[in-house]
Amino acid sequence: MRRIAYLAGAAVVTMVAMSGSASVAQTTAPVKLGLSAALTGPFNEFGEGIRRGAEVAIEEWNAAGGVLGRKIELAEVLDDQLVPDRAVQNVRRILDNPDIVAMVAPGPSGPTLAVVGMVVADGRPMCNSQAQTPTIVHPDGPDKPPYPNVFSVAMSVPAEAERLGRALTASFNNVGLITESTSYGKLGADLIKKSVLEHKPAATVTAETYNQRAQDMTAQLVRLQRAGAEVIVFVGLGADAAVLRKTMTRLDIALPLYGSSGLVTVPFMEGVGDLAVGVRATNATTFGQKPFSPRTQAFLDRYRNKYGTDRWYGADPENPLISMAPLVTGAYDCVNLLLDGIKRAGSTEPKAVVAAIDKTKDLPGLLVPSISFTPQNHAAFSPNDLAIYEMKKRGDKLALEVISK
Amino acid sequence: MTFFVTLVLTGISVGSVYALIATGLNLTFWTTRTLNFGQGSIMMLCSLGFAFLVMNRISLPLAVCLCLLVSGVIGVVVERLTVRPALKRVGSMGWVVSTLGLGILIQGLAAKLFGSQAVAFPEILFSVKDNIRIGGIALSLQYVVVIVITLVIMAALELFLRRTRWGHAVRAVSEDAELARVQGIPVDLIVVSSFVASSLLAGLAGLLAAQIGGTVDSSFGFDLVLLGFVAAVLGGMGSSAGALSGGIGLGIITKLVGGYISTAAEHGIAFALLMLILALLPNGFLGRAEVRRA
Numbered sequence: 001m002r003r004i005a006y007l008a009g010a011a012v013v014t015m016v017a018m019s020g021s022a023s024v025a026q027t028t029a030p031v032k033l034g035l036s037a038a039l040t041g042p043f044n045e046f047g048e049g050i051r052r053g054a055e056v057a058i059e060e061w062n063a064a065g066g067v068l069g070r071k072i073e074l075a076e077v078l079d080d081q082l083v084p085d086r087a088v089q090n091v092r093r094i095l096d097n098p099d100i101v102a103m104v105a106p107g108p109s110g111p112t113l114a115v116v117g118m119v120v121a122d123g124r125p126m127c128n129s130q131a132q133t134p135t136i137v138h139p140d141g142p143d144k145p146p147y148p149n150v151f152s153v154a155m156s157v158p159a160e161a162e163r164l165g166r167a168l169t170a171s172f173n174n175v176g177l178i179t180e181s182t183s184y185g186k187l188g189a190d191l192i193k194k195s196v197l198e199h200k201p202a203a204t205v206t207a208e209t210y211n212q213r214a215q216d217m218t219a220q221l222v223r224l225q226r227a228g229a230e231v232i233v234f235v236g237l238g239a240d241a242a243v244l245r246k247t248m249t250r251l252d253i254a255l256p257l258y259g260s261s262g263l264v265t266v267p268f269m270e271g272v273g274d275l276a277v278g279v280r281a282t283n284a285t286t287f288g289q290k291p292f293s294p295r296t297q298a299f300l301d302r303y304r305n306k307y308g309t310d311r312w313y314g315a316d317p318e319n320p321l322i323s324m325a326p327l328v329t330g331a332y333d334c335v336n337l338l339l340d341g342i343k344r345a346g347s348t349e350p351k352a353v354v355a356a357i358d359k360t361k362d363l364p365g366l367l368v369p370s371i372s373f374t375p376q377n378h379a380a381f382s383p384n385d386l387a388i389y390e391m392k393k394r395g396d397k398l399a400l401e402v403i404s405k
Numbered sequence: 406m407t408f409f410v411t412l413v414l415t416g417i418s419v420g421s422v423y424a425l426i427a428t429g430l431n432l433t434f435w436t437t438r439t440l441n442f443g444q445g446s447i448m449m450l451c452s453l454g455f456a457f458l459v460m461n462r463i464s465l466p467l468a469v470c471l472c473l474l475v476s477g478v479i480g481v482v483v484e485r486l487t488v489r490p491a492l493k494r495v496g497s498m499g500w501v502v503s504t505l506g507l508g509i510l511i512q513g514l515a516a517k518l519f520g521s522q523a524v525a526f527p528e529i530l531f532s533v534k535d536n537i538r539i540g541g542i543a544l545s546l547q548y549v550v551v552i553v554i555t556l557v558i559m560a561a562l563e564l565f566l567r568r569t570r571w572g573h574a575v576r577a578v579s580e581d582a583e584l585a586r587v588q589g590i591p592v593d594l595i596v597v598s599s600f601v602a603s604s605l606l607a608g609l610a611g612l613l614a615a616q617i618g619g620t621v622d623s624s625f626g627f628d629l630v631l632l633g634f635v636a637a638v639l640g641g642m643g644s645s646a647g648a649l650s651g652g653i654g655l656g657i658i659t660k661l662v663g664g665y666i667s668t669a670a671e672h673g674i675a676f677a678l679l680m681l682i683l684a685l686l687p688n689g690f691l692g693r694a695e696v697r698r699a
Contacts, residue, residue, distance in 0.1 A: 042521045042622050181669060209669045213628065215618040218415040219663030219671060222408055239523040242619045249533045250545035251411065270525040271620040275533070311522075 031067055031348060033058070033338065034076035034097065035104040035331075036090035036111070041081035045266065045327060046107035049312050050129055051077060053331030054104055056303050057339075067339045068346065076100060080111055087111030088118070095122045101348040102126070102338040104331055105150075109133040109184050120147045124350045125357060127337055128152040129330030129367075132160070133187060137378040146378035149354045153333045153368045153380045155326050157187050160260050160282045162383040165195025167280075167404060168231060168258065169203060176229025176255075177207040178220050178244060180236035185209060188235035188260060204228070212240060217247045225253060234259035242271025249275055256280065264389065265323045266311060269398055276391045276398055285387045286325035286366050288402040295364055299332065322389060322400045329366035337363060337371060410542050412664040413657055418548035420656020421555035422614045426633025427640060427648035428559065429606035434643050435579040436599040439488050439500045443508025444633070445626030447604050448611030450511055451476045452526060452621045453519050455612060459527045469529070473608050480604030483507060484597045508627075516623035523620040529612065533619070551613045558606070559649050566645070575599065579643075639679055641689035650690050655679070 035054060037047030051074075058072045066072055076097060078090035087106045094100050095118060103119070105112045105128040112131035119126045126149060128136055137152045138144060168175055175196055179185035186209075193205045206227040208220040221244075224232060232248070232255050234241055241263045248257065256278070257263075263281040286296065300320055303313060312328050314321035341357035342348055363371040371380045389400040426448075430440050441447075451472040458468035487503030531546040538544070566572035577585040578595050586592045614629055615621040632655060640651025658678055663671035683689065 040516070040521060042523065042624050044521055211672070213624070215614060215629075216415060216419055219412060219660050220668045222411050222664055223668065226408055239620045239622070242523075242525075246533045246617075246619045250536060250543070250547065252536065252543035267523040267620060271523065273525070 028070060029099070030071045030073035030075070031101055031339075031342065032073050032075035032097075032099045033102055033104070033335065034078075034094035034100040035074070036076075036078045036080045036087050036094065036106045036115070037104075038082040038107055038111075039077070039079040041079075041083075043082040043107070045311070046082065046130055047079070049324075049327030050104060050107060050331040052303070052307060052310075052312065053129070053328040053333075054335045056299065056306060057332045057335035059306065060302065061335075061339055067343050068348070072339065076103075080106055082107060082111060084111045084114035088114050091115040091118055095119070095124070100124070101342065101350075102353065104129060104334045104338075105131060105136070107131065109136065110182075112136050116147065116150060120149060123149055123354075125149045125151065125338060125341065125354050127334035128154050129334045130154050130326060132157045133184060134158055134379060142379070145376060148375075149350065151337065151357055151373060151378045151380075153337065153365060153371060154330055155261060155284060155367070155386070156379060156381050157184065157260075158191055159381050159383045159386060161188060161191030161195045163282045163386040163388065164192055164233065164258060164260070165199050166383075167282075167388045168192075168233065169196055169200040172230045173200070173202070174204045174228050174230045175206070175233055176224030176227060176231065177205060177233050177235070178217065178224070179207065179209055179234070180240060181209040181211050185235050192233060192235070210236070210240065210244075212237065214240065214243060217244050218251065221247055221251055221253055225251075225255075229255065231256045231258060233257075234263050236260075237262050238265030238268035239271060241265075241268045245272045245275050245279070261323070261326055264391065264400055266321070269391075274393065274398070277393050279391045280403070281389055281391075281400075282386045283322045283389055283400070284325035284329075284367050284385055285369070285402070286329055287320050287322050288387050288389060288400070296366060299329070299366055303328070316397070319399060325367050333365040333367050333371065336365065407540075407542055408664065409661075410540075412660040414542070414544055414548065416657035416660035417653050418545075418551050418617070418656070419660070420636070420653035421552045422610050422617075422629065422652070423633050423636040423655055424640075424649045424652025425555050425558065425606050425610040425613070426630060427637035427652050428562065428645060429603040429610070430634060430637045431643055431645065431648055432599045432603040432606070433488075434637075435575065436582070436596045437488060437492060439492070440504070440634070441483055441488075441600065441603060441607075442501060442505040442630070443483060443487075443511065444603070444607040445628075445630035446508035446511035446515070447476050447479055447607040448614065448626035448629060449621070449623060450479070450515055450611075451608035452611040452615035452625060453515055453524070453623065456524050456526050456615070456621055457519055460524070465527070465529060469612065472612070473605055476604045476608030477601045479511070480601040481597055483604065484600035488600070489596075512623055519623065521623050523622040526615040526619055526621045529616055547616055551617070554609070554613065555649070555652075558609070559645060563645055571595075635676075635679065639682065639689050641691040644689070644691045647689055647691035654690070 037050040038044050039047045061072050076094045080087035080090050102125045105126050107130045109131040137146045137150050177189050179189040189207045196203050259281045261283045269276050312324050341353045345352040345356035358375045360373045365371045368380045387402045388404040390403045392401050455468050455472045487507050488500045491497045491499035530550050535546040536543045574590045582592050636652035636655045640647030659675040662674045
């Protein structure tokens with residue numbers, strides 16, 4: 001009898017000890033984040049930018065002791081090449097991993113729209129750093145409730161359209177739009193047209209579309225020329241913008257060229273060289289305002305230490321590329337937002353984290369200088385976070401300079 | 406009038422590239438009744454390789470020669486690895502998958518080797534700013550050079566086929582390979598040469614098309630081959646003059662549809678028109694019906 005009591009006592013002690021060690025393991029295990037993005041393929045400037053931005057943020061948090069006393073780990077980093085089907089497979093794998101507590105959304109709109117339903121059904125928080133379509137967070141319109149667990153710091157199409165509308169109507173009465181034939185391009189065209197007509201009801205707006213990777217845009221340009229356009233406005237990717245600029249030069253069309261942030265990316269500048277001079281585009285104010293804030297400078301120093309002056313940073317250590325803001329710092333802000341939510345929730349439990357992020361107020365960021373959310377608004381970026389830049393020649397280098405804040 | 410002429414001139418220039426690709430497809434069709442669906446990857450590899458060579462300070466003429474040389478070698482590989490094995494079995498369509506598969510493999514290797522980002526393509530003969538004015542219309546010399554090179558190559562090819570012994574041998578193989586072999590014509594050599602020439606044309610078309618676009622990446626070329634194939638069918642499969650008329654016809658139709666009807670429906674309406682043309686002319690503009698031996 002004494003022997004049985006002894007064994008039972010030993011078993012209880014062992015179980016208590018084991019549950020204790022499990023609990024310790026639980027509380028000391030890293031906080032794991034996941035992401036799917038275009039790490040390879042023709043659009044890897046988006047996905048690799050996300051990865052680098054997220055890694056810099058995680059390094060900063062870990063250097064400061066982590067979150068809830070635990071280290072942070074980017075545990076699932078999967079490549080979707082910007083293909084929505086692959087993004088769906090990747091996000092399924094991420095969500096099937098119970099250790100992942102939050103995730104950064106895939107890059108541009110196509111893959112993000114493809115996965116958002118799964119993420120909403122799962123309930124863990126996701127932050128969007130690049131996708132510009134507003135329905136990613138507000139599926140029924142900006143005045144209707146957002147998805148409860150999806151938050152965005154990305155530059156949005158409505159913000160860019162509003163900023164462009166303001167700038168265009170200050171100088172022009174007849175606007176010619178050339179947009180890519182995707183949902184992103186169509187939304188951009190609709191919103192820019194709306195914004196122009198709101199600011200100047202008597203203005204004329206003519207819209208043309210092109211298919212991504214088009215080799216020539218003569219038909220679009222001569223149609224806009226015939227419609228009397230005083231300015232060409234482009235919404236699309238940088239490589240396609242290079243085709244547009246070259247076609248304008250071949251046809252000797254000397255109209256001003258404005259565009260969304262895609263216009264002033266590296267593929268555009270490399271593709272057209274000096275023809276880029278004079279082009280104007282919206283982009284985040286992040287790296288356009290000098291001197292940089294201490295926070296921005298700290299990020300740049302850490303980034304340079306980790307990756308050097310890479311394709312995203314640009315060759316000039318003193319002047320990082322303006323396009324680095326939407327490509328890289330959005331993911332940096334996202335990771336900070338998610339970890340700040342976990343910290344304030346005091347837990348990694350999804351509902352508690354989402355509730356904490358819902359109450360985010362004036363969290364300092366880079367792409368969005370001050371990030372705030374409410375249960376009714378999950379899109380932090382506003383038109384005031386954008387500036388109009390002009391491409392200028394500085395010595396033998398091309399550089400963007402703010403011409404209108 | 407300026408509007409119309411601008412569209413037509415651009416259509417001729419863009420169509421010239423389609424014509425070159427169509428001619429490349431015709432060359433292998435003549436000798437083996439097969440098409441190299443991996444042509445797009447050869448266009449990509451030649452233009453992307455050229456951009457990287459020039460970036461690394463190799464002179465333009467040497468870079469062109471090296472890229473065309475690689476294209477020609479790939480032509481041999483295509484014939485040996487993807488077409489010849491398939492043709493050993495009568496009626497096999499394995500070459501469709503094999504040529505396409507090799508193209509995708511080349512694309513993957515190029516992405517690994519050169520990266521997958523779009524890179525700037527150097528200007529070869531003229532700058533984008535070089536143009537001439539005809540009746541007040543700006544005509545880019547880059548477009549003109551595409552048209553001229555295409556016309557010269559087509560004329561040279563026609564002369565070769567009609568005026569040289571080797572040209573007659575190619576035509577003999579095209580008519581009946583077995584009979585040509587019996588008569589002592591080196592059929593295997595002519596077949597492999599047709600793949601080399603086809604690949605050279607693809608490489609050249611890649612260089613010309615990339616110059617118009619201004620950037621090139623590892624996905625470049627696939628859409629163009631589709632349009633080149635359409636041009637070949639429209640002009641009449643197997644006909645040189647047909648490839649030229651099909652390519653230029655396709656270029657003009659798409660630009661006019663884009664200019665006068667809708668740029669959004671440019672390809673949709675243009676292809677609907679092509680379906681109508683092919684319904685009326687099943688062998689294309691200049692093709693002739695295939696006669697099957699019993």
